[in-house]
Structure formats: structure tokens, C-alpha cells
Amino acid sequence: MVDVKREKLELLVHGVSLSIAAIHRPGVGEPVIFLHGFGSTKEDYADMARLPAFSGRPFIAYDAPGCGESECSNLSAVSMPFLVDTARGVLTRLEVEQFHLVGHSMGGLTSLMLAHEEGERVLSFIDIEGNVAPEDCFLSRQITSHPSDNPYQFFADFIDRNWKANDFSSSLYAASLQHKVRAEAVHGIFTSMVELSDHGDLLTKFVELPCRKMFMYGEQNAGLSYLSCLEESGVTLACISDSGHFPMYSNPVEMWKRIAFFLGYVVPQ
Numbered sequence: 001m002v003d004v005k006r007e008k009l010e011l012l013v014h015g016v017s018l019s020i021a022a023i024h025r026p027g028v029g030e031p032v033i034f035l036h037g038f039g040s041t042k043e044d045y046a047d048m049a050r051l052p053a054f055s056g057r058p059f060i061a062y063d064a065p066g067c068g069e070s071e072c073s074n075l076s077a078v079s080m081p082f083l084v085d086t087a088r089g090v091l092t093r094l095e096v097e098q099f100h101l102v103g104h105s106m107g108g109l110t111s112l113m114l115a116h117e118e119g120e121r122v123l124s125f126i127d128i129e130g131n132v133a134p135e136d137c138f139l140s141r142q143i144t145s146h147p148s149d150n151p152y153q154f155f156a157d158f159i160d161r162n163w164k165a166n167d168f169s170s171s172l173y174a175a176s177l178q179h180k181v182r183a184e185a186v187h188g189i190f191t192s193m194v195e196l197s198d199h200g201d202l203l204t205k206f207v208e209l210p211c212r213k214m215f216m217y218g219e220q221n222a223g224l225s226y227l228s229c230l231e232e233s234g235v236t237l238a239c240i241s242d243s244g245h246f247p248m249y250s251n252p253v254e255m256w257k258r259i260a261f262f263l264g265y266v267v268p269q
Contacts (some may be wrong), residue, residue, distance in 0.1 A: 004049045008033055008071075010088040011060070013056070016077045020062050020090060025049060026057035030098045030123055032263070035087060037105030037128075037246075038139065038189060039177045041068035041256075044104070044248045053260035059100075060225075062090055066185025075184035079192040083110045083115070097121065100263060104128040104137070105245065109193060109202070116205045124151035126259060129245050131193060132202045132215075133226050139178040143190035155183040156173040167244035207233040214262050218250065219242035236262065 009020040015231040022075035025040055034045035048054045063070040065086055066078045068241015071162070087110060091099070099125050103111030131137065142161070148154035155178070163174035196202060203226055206213065215230050216238040230235055238258045243250035 001046075001049050004046070006058060007091050011086065011088060011093060012087055013065075014077055014082055015064075015074040018065055018080075018086065018089075018104045019071040020065070020086070022060065022062035022090065022094075024060040024094065025058055027056045029057060030100060031058035031096060032100045032102055033052070033087070033091070033096070033111075034136075035101070035103040035107030035110050036061070036064065036067070037103075037107050037209050038067075039173060039181055040104065040107075040248075041180055045070075045102070047252070047256065051256055053256070053258075053265045059264065060090065060096070064110075065118060066182045066189070066228060068180055072185070073087050076188060077184050078107060078185040079188040080106075080196055081192065082182050082188075084085050084113045086266050087111075088118075098123055098153065100126075101125045102126040102128065102259065104248065105130060106189065106193065110195065112202060112206055112209075113196070115153070115209050115211065119210065122209070124183065124263065125209060126212075126214045126262060127231075127246065128216045128220065128255075129218070131197045132206050133224075134198050135225060137197050140190040140193040143187060144192065148164035151183045155181070155186055167246075168218060168242065169244065169246040172249050173246055203229065207235065212262075213235075214238055214258075216240060216247065216255070216258060218245060218247055220244035238262070 011018040028226050036044050040110045041063050046059040048059050065072040080212050100132050101111045108127045158178045159174050163171050214236040216239050240247040240251050240254050247255040
């Protein structure tokens with residue numbers, strides 16, 4: 001990890017001051033940009049610096065506003081459009097022109113909207129269970145199915161529900177949520193995720209992206225209704241065994257192998 005730089009990127013997005021905690025390294029080729037999911041952080045992807053298949057390859061990962069070590073002067077401003085513009089600000093700050101995208105869940109939706117807007121700048125996109133249909137809001141739709149006027153109470157109950165869920169790695173995921181997300185940011189993120197998933201025509205946006213695309217999902221979610229549509233549209237599908245919504249926790253070895261193969265990186269013998 002000696003070649004990985006950790007720094008705070010000072011940005012102004014929608015008039016909100018941000019101090020974005022990022023990790024990145026230089027290397028050969030265009031960088032891979034990692035956008036984490038709700039309740040996760042940049043450290044989900046730090047192992048790229050440790051794996052032989054990615055030796056010498058550049059990457060960038062950062063904590064979204066309201067998450068991890070990043071600081072945000074107005075948490076109520078955080079929404080999906082805000083996260084898209086934050087990603088654009090990070091790219092500008094680090095002088096990135098073209099790039100590969102990997103996004104999980106909330107980060108997958110952020111990546112999709114970014115790729116839709118940035119076109120040819122995006123060389124490839126690996127969507128790890130990012131929202132492309134209303135059925136993907138099993139986490140975010142709890143903002144309406146379990147409403148609360150108290151953001152702290154909602155978040156505490158959300159954590160408890162996820163700890164008890166049957167999905168692979170749900171308890172592991174839930175255990176660190178209070179340390180990784182600010183409760184005041186949850187409402188804006190979840191309501192905008194539901195709005196986009198229900199009315200944003202996301203599946204069409206995804207299949208019409210001009211770049212190479214992979215949709216990665218856990219075998220526990222092999223029943224997603226749109227998988228056949230994606231495959232018929234030329235999207236590469238990657239089913240991660242012994243995993244649900246969080247392959248980076250349940251089966252990271254297989255996840256990283258599929259990412260490396262898709263990007264054309266060769267594992268040294």
C-alpha cells in the first residue's frame with residue numbers, strides 16, 4: 001500500500017462544502033473509479049492495491065458525502081443528483097478524463113447516472129447490484145415502508161432490521177452502519193434512490209450505455225426479473241456464488257477475479 005495516497009479533497013457541490021476522504025494511486029492505463037454502496041466506504045475496494053492482478057493499475061475510491069471519513073457541511077443536501085455531481089467533482093479535482101467505473105448498490109446507481117451523462121468518458125462499467133428497477137429498493141424503500149419523523153430512530157431501526165435479515169452478510173453489514181453513515185443523510189439518499197428507481201427509466205439507460213457493461217449479483221438474488229433482459233441486450237452477467245447483495249463481504253475472492261477478468265487484467269503466474 002506504499003504507493004496509495006490518502007488525502008482529503010476539498011470540493012464545493014451545490015453550494016455545500018465537502019471534504020472528501022479519498023484513496024488513489026497512479027499507474028498504467030486509465031483509472032478504475034470505485035463508488036461504494038450505502039453503508040459502506042472506500043475501504044471496500046482498498047484491496048485492489050494488494051492483489052497481483054491489479055499490480056500497477058491506477059484506481060480511485062472515496063467516501064461519499066455523509067459516509068465514512070468524508071465531511072459535509074449540509075447533510076440534508078445529500079441526494080442521488082448530489083452524489084453524481086460529487087463524483088464529477090472528484091474526477092475534475094484529480095484531473096481524470098476517461099475511466100472505468102465500478103459501483104455497488106447506491107454507488108451503482110450513482111455510476112449509472114454519471115455514465116449516462118458523461119458518455120464516451122466511461123470506458124467500462126461494472127454494476128454490482130446497483131438499482132436499475134423498482135424491485136432493487138429493498139433497502140431504500142424502507143424510508144416509506146417504515147417511516148419515522150426522527151432520523152436517528154429510523155436509522156437505529158433500519159440497522160436492527162438489517163441485522164436480522166436472511167441475506168448473506170447482512171449482520172456484518174449492519175454491525176458497522178452507525179460508524180459509516182450519518183443519520184441525517186439517510187432521508188435524502190433513500191427518497192431520491194426510490195424516485196429514480198421508480199421513475200428514472202434506469203434499465204433503458206443502462207442497456208443503452210455505449211461502454212462495455214457487466215452486471216454483478218449474488219446467487220441469492222438470481223431471481224431478479226431483469227437479468228434475462230440484460231443478457232439479451234449484450235450485458236455481461238456475473239453471478240457470485242455464496243453471496244447476496246454484498247459480494248465484497250461474502251465472496252470477495254470471486255468478486256475480484258470477475259472484475260479483473262472483465263477489465264482484461266491478467267493474474268501473474
